[in-house]
Amino acid sequence: MKNDTDTATTRPSDLSTQIAGQIRDAIISGALIVDERLPSEAELAEQFSVSRPTVREALKRLAAQSLIRTQRGASGGAFVNRLSFEDAYPQQITTSTLLLSMNDVSFDTACEARFALERACTGLAADRRGADHLDVMRAELRRQSQTDLTDEAFCASDVTFHRALVDAAGNPVLSYHLAGPVEAMQPLMNMITFTARSRARIVALHTAIVDALDARDAEACDTHLRALETYTRQLAADVMARRAQQG
Amino acid sequence: MKNDTDTATTRPSDLSTQIAGQIRDAIISGALIVDERLPSEAELAEQFSVSRPTVREALKRLAAQSLIRTQRGASGGAFVNRLSFEDAYPQQITTSTLLLSMNDVSFDTACEARFALERACTGLAADRRGADHLDVMRAELRRQSQTDLTDEAFCASDVTFHRALVDAAGNPVLSYHLAGPVEAMQPLMNMITFTARSRARIVALHTAIVDALDARDAEACDTHLRALETYTRQLAADVMARRAQQG
DNA sequence: GACAGTTAAATGTAAGACAAATGAAAAATG
DNA sequence: CATTTTTCATTTGTCTTACATTTAACTGTC
Numbered sequence: 001m002k003n004d005t006d007t008a009t010t011r012p013s014d015l016s017t018q019i020a021g022q023i024r025d026a027i028i029s030g031a032l033i034v035d036e037r038l039p040s041e042a043e044l045a046e047q048f049s050v051s052r053p054t055v056r057e058a059l060k061r062l063a064a065q066s067l068i069r070t071q072r073g074a075s076g077g078a079f080v081n082r083l084s085f086e087d088a089y090p091q092q093i094t095t096s097t098l099l100l101s102m103n104d105v106s107f108d109t110a111c112e113a114r115f116a117l118e119r120a121c122t123g124l125a126a127d128r129r130g131a132d133h134l135d136v137m138r139a140e141l142r143r144q145s146q147t148d149l150t151d152e153a154f155c156a157s158d159v160t161f162h163r164a165l166v167d168a169a170g171n172p173v174l175s176y177h178l179a180g181p182v183e184a185m186q187p188l189m190n191m192i193t194f195t196a197r198s199r200a201r202i203v204a205l206h207t208a209i210v211d212a213l214d215a216r217d218a219e220a221c222d223t224h225l226r227a228l229e230t231y232t233r234q235l236a237a238d239v240m241a242r243r244a245q246q247g
Numbered sequence: 248m249k250n251d252t253d254t255a256t257t258r259p260s261d262l263s264t265q266i267a268g269q270i271r272d273a274i275i276s277g278a279l280i281v282d283e284r285l286p287s288e289a290e291l292a293e294q295f296s297v298s299r300p301t302v303r304e305a306l307k308r309l310a311a312q313s314l315i316r317t318q319r320g321a322s323g324g325a326f327v328n329r330l331s332f333e334d335a336y337p338q339q340i341t342t343s344t345l346l347l348s349m350n351d352v353s354f355d356t357a358c359e360a361r362f363a364l365e366r367a368c369t370g371l372a373a374d375r376r377g378a379d380h381l382d383v384m385r386a387e388l389r390r391q392s393q394t395d396l397t398d399e400a401f402c403a404s405d406v407t408f409h410r411a412l413v414d415a416a417g418n419p420v421l422s423y424h425l426a427g428p429v430e431a432m433q434p435l436m437n438m439i440t441f442t443a444r445s446r447a448r449i450v451a452l453h454t455a456i457v458d459a460l461d462a463r464d465a466e467a468c469d470t471h472l473r474a475l476e477t478y479t480r481q482l483a484a485d486v487m488a489r490r491a492q493q494g
Numbered sequence: 495g496a497c498a499g500t501t502a503a504a505t506g507t508a509a510g511a512c513a514a515a516t517g518a519a520a521a522a523t524g
Numbered sequence: 525c526a527t528t529t530t531t532c533a534t535t536t537g538t539c540t541t542a543c544a545t546t547t548a549a550c551t552g553t554c
Contacts, residue, residue, distance in 0.1 A: 014536095015537080015538075016537090020311070024341075028341065030348070034349055041504080041505070051538060051539045053300050053540095054539080056300075056506090057303060057304060060304045061308065062311070063308070064267070064311040065312070065338070065342075070504095071546095072504065072506070072545070072547065073503080073505075073546045074502065074548040075504085076503080077503095083342070083349050083350075084350065085346060091312075091342065092342070094271075094275065094312075095312075095335055096424075098274075098314075099332065099335055099423065100420070101277075102281055103329070103330075112371070113424065114420075116368065116416075116418075117367050117424060121363065124359070124363065171359055171363075172352070172356070173346075173359075173428070174359070174360040176346065177427060177428055181420070262507075263507095288536070297507075297508085298507060298509070300507070300508075300509090301507060303536090303537090317537095318515090318516085318536080319514070319536045320516030320535065320536075321515085321516050321517040321535065322517055322534080323534080323535050324534095324535065325536090
């Protein structure tokens with residue numbers, strides 16, 4: 001399967017792009033294994049018949065994707081990087097956020113996707129949640145109840161709450177794939193000004209969710225998440241309507 | 248030449264990394280708008296007090312993340328790229344695949360996450376699936392029934408089938424977030440040798456899924472997806488057991 | 495044999511040059 | 525005057541060379 005990262009139209013792209021692609025394919029195919037050292041820049045340059053700066057540009061591309069790391073000195077060089085979940089998180093969040101902000105995806109579409117994915121965790125979370133997860137969620141609940149909280153801090157706490165829910169499913173792959181959808185909603189949520197009443201409603205739903213997890217009741221958890229989605233979308237619709245009315 | 252204002256507190260990372268970070272932050276924060284042109288490489292070099300190759304390495308990092316695009320010629324330069332879903336797909340798939348292959352995630356964990364996320368689409372897919380989605384799925388069903396198909400081709404068809412299911416939900420954000428989990432399973436599935444009997448069972452479950460979507464029966468769709476997950480994990484467990492037995 | 499200085503190898507950075515692409519201005523042509 | 529062609533300036537793509545910096549290994553001295 002050839003996974004050309006750029007140029008759908010078979011353009012004769014840059015040399016550095018081509019070289020980066022070849023090395024990337026070698027890593028993906030397993031020809032280069034984790035912690036293996038690549039040839040030195042000078043050797044790569046000779047091997048690909050290009051200059052050293054061109055090779056360096058290719059290596060920088062790979063480093064930007066955390067596929068390799070470089071080390072200076074005598075036994076230095078470029079090494080195939082073990083791509084960790086920690087490395088991949090920020091990249092995933094950045095990409096998800098930019099996708100939403102640059103493609104004017106409607107609030108409804110983004111919200112629908114996010115809650116649909118989050119509800120995918122309820123079954124596992126109800127089974128596996130530990131006391132620590134409940135503790136985190138209840139701590140955030142207390143924070144969300146403080147009336148002097150800014151809207152931004154409220155949203156940030158909301159994100160922490162939901163990530164604890166996701167982590168409660170005890171599946172690191174699931175946690176990774178939900179980081180993007182959950183975090184990318186935060187800028188959109190920040191556009192909503194939360195009244196005391198709407199905050200109270202959200203906290204009530206959050207409380208119901210925690211209690212459902214505490215009781216290991218997946219169905220109730222799912223139900224309350226649906227209610228939270230409905231309410232969130234209603235809030236956003238109200239904001240839109242008010243904004244359209246006022247010009 | 249050592250006029251660096253930030254000496255002690257900041258990481259002694261590469262200049263190109265620092266510069267790339269600054270430009271990236273400007274894009275994320277909205278200081279640089281989509282399709283806006285960055286200063287020329289020479290101007291950036293002077294602005295950051297570095298050489299042109301260093302600036303170029305920074306720009307290549309950003310290009311690797313599809314944050315910018317470059318164009319040669321008189322009115323060329325580096326432009327802030329509108330990050331499209333098409334651009335983000337390959338990156339997402341590559342990262343997901345490497346995360347699984349490099350972190351020895353168990354088959355069960357990866358499979359659990361993938362099916363949990365896919366089931367998140369059933370409700371919307373049952374509501375919104377069009378005739379075209381059913382057509383694609385049925386076409387893949389016919390392909391999967393051909394006995395002369397290699398295991399790789401069978402798995403590839405499987406991926407196409409499930410992506411059609413996801414797309415049937417009619418939510419591009421959802422489709423994007425599911426591309427990784429679904430595609431990244433393919434290498435793991437390729438480790439399983441499918442007997443005629445196991446293929447028949449899978450095709451039967453796939454058929455049940457399509458029929459459920461055709462009838463707009465979300466619950467049945469969910470049920471059959473669960474059955475497919477159970478069967479897939481059983482198949483993998485059998486392979487593992489056989490492999491452990493034979494040494 | 496332990497320690498310190500030296501050396502070699504590799505990446506990081508700089509500077510200058512030329513090639514190639516590209517759009518716009520200038521010039522030639524009808 | 526309108527149109528086509530030519531020229532030209534700008535910008536990225538690439539190469540060459542050189543030097544700085546970092547780091548591990550080597551080597552010589554005590």
